[in-house]
Amino acid sequence: MQTTIAQMIALTSWGNALLQGRIAQSSDFYPGNSTFQFCAEVAFYALDPATGNWPSQPLARDPLAWLQQQADAGVDKLSLSYWPSGHTAEHTTSDRMAVGFVGGGGRWLLLTHFADGVDVWEARWEVGERQRADRKIWQVRYGQIARRVSAPASEVLALPKLRALLANQLTALTTFASEQKELGFAKTFARALDDLNTAAARLESSDLTPPGALNLPAQQLLAATETAWVFGGMGSWNDVGFAGAEYDSYCQLSDELFVLLTQALVLVANHNADFPRKAQKAWWQFWKSAAATPA
Structure with missing residues (x-):
């Protein structure tokens, strides 16, 4: 990502x-x-x-x-x-x-x-x-x-619906990549699918959210999204070339995956956004000795 x-x-x-x-x-x-x-x-x-x-x-x-x-x-x-x-x-x-x-x-x-x-x-x-x-x-x-x-x-879809759609999409992409002999990407999509069901989420960016911010299903969704994010420049899934009907399938499957992953990232970022604020000492008092330099 x-x-x-x-x-x-x-x-x-x-x-x-x-x-x-x-x-x-x-x-x-x-x-x-x-x-x-x-x-x-x-x-x-x-x-x-x-x-x-x-x-x-x-x-x-x-x-x-x-x-x-x-x-x-x-x-x-x-x-x-x-x-x-x-x-x-x-x-x-x-x-x-x-x-x-x-x-x-x-x-x-x-x-x-x-x-x-x-x-x-x-x-x-x-x-x-x-x-x-x-x-x-x-x-x-x-x-x-x-x-x-x-x-x-x-x-953004609800988490259970989004997980189900992402699982279906990753399954389809694993099959497609295997059929096209793109075995490295096939393994990546299969691993992302496994991330959705792994008991201990394998997060690549352990500090993307604070400790305790995500429940297990949200952690699994984030782990799968990090693994399945194959979009970039040279050497990425975007850089793979196909022709004819295979190219059409590649574009459709890839574009649909991108939409699901962007929704997953929005859902993860906003998870617990409506958590009630605690009645306590002003939260920014923790920052009086921090590196913050007010404008």
Whole structure:
């Protein structure tokens, strides 16, 4: 899975856990989370609503400062939303094929929920200093692209239904890849299918969500999604070539898998988003000695 997506999942899941008082050690999230490993900057900006321009100064210079601001402003919860690109005469590449490129593959949006609507945030990733010894080459900026709008209707399936559909899709892809002698990918799809039923979920990104955030079915879904995410550049499932009827089957099976996996990631990110907030000392007091630098 691309880090651009993984980071938004982490922001949503860990952000909700912090808001709800379910975790007390903020440094486990930032800067400790693996999705920030190669980021020199993760800042938050309020874009000019008239022009869409980025201001010179951020609202918050890191995720912890931003979360504190959101809590002060009365945020109820965070949620992740995925908006497919749609296909027009100008946009003919499928999201499944485009996801391997920065900024491609549909729009992943972070929503902050208030009593009177949601604010919408979208990330922009840019390469900074390529030769850094610590490999922190990415400048990540989240822009507030809409304020207090109606929350989009959720089209994510319920977890049991999504698991069943994903199992069927992985079975079909395992068979297809085996028939086409793509044995490496056949093993990958079979392993993802096994992940859906493994008693102890085999998560590749153990810190994508906080400890205890996911029940076992959600952990299994995440593990299967991580394994089955074969979309990228050279050497990925997107790079495999077929012709004729096999190509048509490949496209249909792959595009349907991509849709199911994006839904699975949204479901995982938003799992426990409505957990009741604890009545206790303000959650951001844990951050007074943390690395957060308020804007």
